[in-house]
Amino acid sequence: MNKTWQLTKVMLKNGSGFLGGKAKDRWKKIALLLLACLGLLPLMSAYVMIASALYDGLKLVGQETVLLGLGLAAACLGIFVLGIFYVLSVFFYSQDIEHLLPLPLKPAQIIGAKFLVTLLYEYATVAILLGPLLITYGVKSGAGVLYYLHMLITFLVLPVIPVVLASLVAMVFMRFTNIGKSKDRFRLVGGLVATAIAIGFQAIVQRGASTIENAEQLQEMILSDKNMFLSLVTQMFPTSRLGAMALAEAGTLVGIGYLGAFLFISAAFGAALIILGDRLYLKGVMGISETAAKRQRASAEEFDRMTGKRSAFLAYAIKEWKTLFRTPAFLLNCVLSSLFLPFIAFLPLATRSDGLSGLSAYGEMLQSETAAGIGIAIAVAAAMFITTTGSISVTAISREGQNFFVNKFLPVPASVIILAKIVPGCILGVFSLLLMEVLAGIALQAPVSFLLLSFVAAVPGILFINLIGIMIDLNMPKLDWDSEQKAVKQNMNTLIPLIIMLAVSGLIFFFVIQGDAASSMVAGTVCVLFVIVDLILYRILMKKGPGWMEKID
Amino acid sequence: MIELQGVTKSYNGSTKAVDNLQLTIPRGEIFGFLGPNGAGKTTTIKMITGITRPDRGTVLINGKDILTDTVAAKRQFGFVPDSPDLFLRLRGLEYVNFMADMYEVPHSLRKERIEVLAKRFDMIDALTDPIQSYSHGMRQKIIIMGVLIHEPEVWIMDEPLTGLDPKSSYTLKEMMREHADSGRTVLFSTHVLEVAEKLCDRVAIINKGVLQFCGTFREMQEHFQSDESLERLFLEMTDHE
Numbered sequence: 196m197n198k199t200w201q202l203t204k205v206m207l208k209n210g211s212g213f214l215g216g217k218a219k220d221r222w223k224k225i226a227l228l229l230l231a232c233l234g235l236l237p238l239m240s241a242y243v244m245i246a247s248a249l250y251d252g253l254k255l256v257g258q259e260t261v262l263l264g265l266g267l268a269a270a271c272l273g274i275f276v277l278g279i280f281y282v283l284s285v286f287f288y289s290q291d292i293e294h295l296l297p298l299p300l301k302p303a304q305i306i307g308a309k310f311l312v313t314l315l316y317e318y319a320t321v322a323i324l325l326g327p328l329l330i331t332y333g334v335k336s337g338a339g340v341l342y343y344l345h346m347l348i349t350f351l352v353l354p355v356i357p358v359v360l361a362s363l364v365a366m367v368f369m370r371f372t373n374i375g376k377s378k379d380r381f382r383l384v385g386g387l388v389a390t391a392i393a394i395g396f397q398a399i400v401q402r403g404a405s406t407i408e409n410a411e412q413l414q415e416m417i418l419s420d421k422n423m424f425l426s427l428v429t430q431m432f433p434t435s436r437l438g439a440m441a442l443a444e445a446g447t448l449v450g451i452g453y454l455g456a457f458l459f460i461s462a463a464f465g466a467a468l469i470i471l472g473d474r475l476y477l478k479g480v481m482g483i484s485e486t487a488a489k490r491q492r493a494s495a496e497e498f499d500r501m502t503g504k505r506s507a508f509l510a511y512a513i514k515e516w517k518t519l520f521r522t523p524a525f526l527l528n529c530v531l532s533s534l535f536l537p538f539i540a541f542l543p544l545a546t547r548s549d550g551l552s553g554l555s556a557y558g559e560m561l562q563s564e565t566a567a568g569i570g571i572a573i574a575v576a577a578a579m580f581i582t583t584t585g586s587i588s589v590t591a592i593s594r595e596g597q598n599f600f601v602n603k604f605l606p607v608p609a610s611v612i613i614l615a616k617i618v619p620g621c622i623l624g625v626f627s628l629l630l631m632e633v634l635a636g637i638a639l640q641a642p643v644s645f646l647l648l649s650f651v652a653a654v655p656g657i658l659f660i661n662l663i664g665i666m667i668d669l670n671m672p673k674l675d676w677d678s679e680q681k682a683v684k685q686n687m688n689t690l691i692p693l694i695i696m697l698a699v700s701g702l703i704f705f706f707v708i709q710g711d712a713a714s715s716m717v718a719g720t721v722c723v724l725f726v727i728v729d730l731i732l733y734r735i736l737m738k739k740g741p742g743w744m745e746k747i748d
Numbered sequence: 749m750i751e752l753q754g755v756t757k758s759y760n761g762s763t764k765a766v767d768n769l770q771l772t773i774p775r776g777e778i779f780g781f782l783g784p785n786g787a788g789k790t791t792t793i794k795m796i797t798g799i800t801r802p803d804r805g806t807v808l809i810n811g812k813d814i815l816t817d818t819v820a821a822k823r824q825f826g827f828v829p830d831s832p833d834l835f836l837r838l839r840g841l842e843y844v845n846f847m848a849d850m851y852e853v854p855h856s857l858r859k860e861r862i863e864v865l866a867k868r869f870d871m872i873d874a875l876t877d878p879i880q881s882y883s884h885g886m887r888q889k890i891i892i893m894g895v896l897i898h899e900p901e902v903w904i905m906d907e908p909l910t911g912l913d914p915k916s917s918y919t920l921k922e923m924m925r926e927h928a929d930s931g932r933t934v935l936f937s938t939h940v941l942e943v944a945e946k947l948c949d950r951v952a953i954i955n956k957g958v959l960q961f962c963g964t965f966r967e968m969q970e971h972f973q974s975d976e977s978l979e980r981l982f983l984e985m986t987d988h989e
Binding site: 485505509510598600603604605 | 794797798799800801819820822823827829833834835837838839841842845846848849850851852853854855858859862872873874875876877878880881882
């Protein structure tokens with residue numbers, strides 16, 4: 196136990212957590228966090244309002260505890276899904292593995308420490324997912340101190356079971372895919388299948404959710420217990436009911452009993468992880484960094500093809516592209532979202548109760564000029580959103596990690612490197628846009644003129660997000676990561692383009708709705724404005740960028 | 749030729765990693781850069797190659813200032829960093845070709861050069877494999893190949909022999925000798941004093957950021973009036989504090 200604890204401490208320090216690093220950077224990070232909180236504020240207040248309305252409604256029928264049960268179960272699901280990615284990165288793809296394996300440690304000790312680290316990461320998720328709900332419930336029910344005490348304990352214990360389950364899923368997956376020479380590819384396919392399942396799951400959820408139009412219907416749905424999603428979630432995490440009862444009955448003996456049971460079962464899960472992990476973990480993690488090699492001489496043609504001459508700009512952009520596609524963590528987080536999100540965006544439409552046939556009605560709507568104007572605003576916002584979530588340009592410097600110094604001795608002007616770095620983000624952004632256009636053309640039967648106009652308006656928007664992204668990353672890159680996942684996922688910089696994107700989209704919607712203008716007018720104005728802003732950003736980037744790059748150590 | 753004039757670098761504004769370094773490395777020489785761990789060798793090399801900006805002083809490579817005439821200065825040298833774990837996701841040949849593109853090596857020349865280098869380093873069969881699948885020594889060799897693809901006039905190498913097998917190590921040393929003998933410059937850092945003693949025309953010893961000695965091995969023995977080996981002289985010079 197002592198070793199596990201020491202290992203945990205070292206891992207947390209080595210992970211150069213959020214507040215690590217230089218004092219100057221620390222202030223930047225805190226400012227950024229505050230900004231992000233500010234950006235989340237509207238969302239959070241909407242959350243609190245919905246929770247509070249639901250509480251009032253359920254209170255009338257004396258079923259307000261359902262709210263807690265549902266909240267805890269949904270939080271467990273969220274932790275579980277995110278947990279799989281955390282676990283893969285912490286348990287398997289972290290660079291400390293190769294140093295830990297030769298040490299005289301039991302697998303259980305490594306797993307224990309890594310489990311605690313993952314748990315700590317998850318508390319941030321729980322705080323956002325559950326904090327507002329639990330506090331709203333407490334305030335609304337006028338609960339006493341004991342409720343908040345139970346709340347704290349529940350908060351700390353709740354992630355244990357979903358993280359254990361996520362760890363087991365990840366360990367079993369890694370154990371049985373750690374075979375053969377092309378295991379990276381095998382794992383990728385596995386990951387793709389899992390993502391497809393997740394999307395399918397999303398479709399089911401959407402089908403359930405799209406029938407809800409107001410809070411009363413949601414209440415009905417919760418109480419009728421007929422909804423697939425809700426019963427699925429509560430069945431998956433039955434212990435969340437214990438947690439809910441512990442909170443609802445806080446201060447009574449029954450409540451303490453529920454809390455005890457909740458703690459006991461969570462501890463049992465933890466023990467199960469240690470026991471199973473002891474058998475599974477090593478077989479999955481050993482040899483994880485091995486890569487297949489053919490050791491075959493290139494044929495004359497192959498050799499000729501691979502030694503073609505390109506300009507420095509093109510060669511650099513291609514290097515970026517290959518690295519992005521060949522690094523599993525980058526592929527999963529940056530590239531696949533660009534490919535999947537267009538489909539996901541159409542799911543809520545496609546899963547409507549009237550099915551695809553109802554969709555062409557949207558297409559007809561787009562024939563009307565003002566509706567098409569709003570349609571263009573939606574297309575621009577969606578294209579920018581997908582580019583933002585890919586986080587390709589905003590992590591283009593961070594992804595280099597400790598090897599960033601190479602850029603500094605290459606005999607290539609910094610401006611060329613900077614521009615080459617935004618190429619993959621722009622190409623994938625435009626690709627996602629094209630995907631959406633095709634989907635809109637097929638599913639909505641949107642008019643060609645609409646598709647063309649929205650394309651012209653959205654492309655400079657995509658460039659805008661990429662320019663903003665690289666400017667942010669040049670100014671505060673995150674280079675000291677120990678697993679590739681951290682360069683792209685646990686990188687606070689990715690939040691800034693999101694905030695900017697939301698604000699810009701909000702502005703566009705505001706003016707489009709206020710202006711009530713024709714679609715060609717909307718597309719033309721949005722396009723011209725973006726082009727002007729892009730040109731200004733480009734000029735700034737070319738003038739200041741090389742200096743920013745030089746300051747990076 | 750590499751010239752350092754009054755080069756100074758401090759971290760946190762107080763600790764001086766390199767203090768007022770004055771150094772000229774002429775053409776036709778293999779120049780060894782020695783010093784204990786943390787002496788400032790790598791920091792100096794980083795300043796010469798444009799990775800770190802010195803607080804004060806100038807660095808000239810073949811007369812071109814790395815700070816003001818940056819790209820032209822960078823074209824003069826090839827740099828082998830101390831860790832070869834670079835471009836791991838690329839195949840060996842992709843990396844070498846990438847470097848050839850960066851240094852604008854003509855297509856007709858690069859094929860021939862890659863073949864010659866691959867043969868010398870026994871890497872022909874590994875060229876199409878990902879660098880990630882290479883051993884430490886193979887990574888070192890592919891990095892060296894990428895650096896030499898543009899036939900730089902000045903070679904700057906940070907611990908280039910680490911991890912190389914005896915044959916590759918011998919080949920590289922031989923190549924360094926040929927390069928210097930053809931009237932060009934080789935600067936390399938090392939901890940292995942036997943190598944420095946046998947290979948270098950001149951050495952500089954740096955400790956705590958300050959240049960302790962610069963000259964031939966013979967000059968060093970004369971300076972200390974002893975017949976002792978470089979190892980003893982080195983220990984004497986760097987332990988006395």
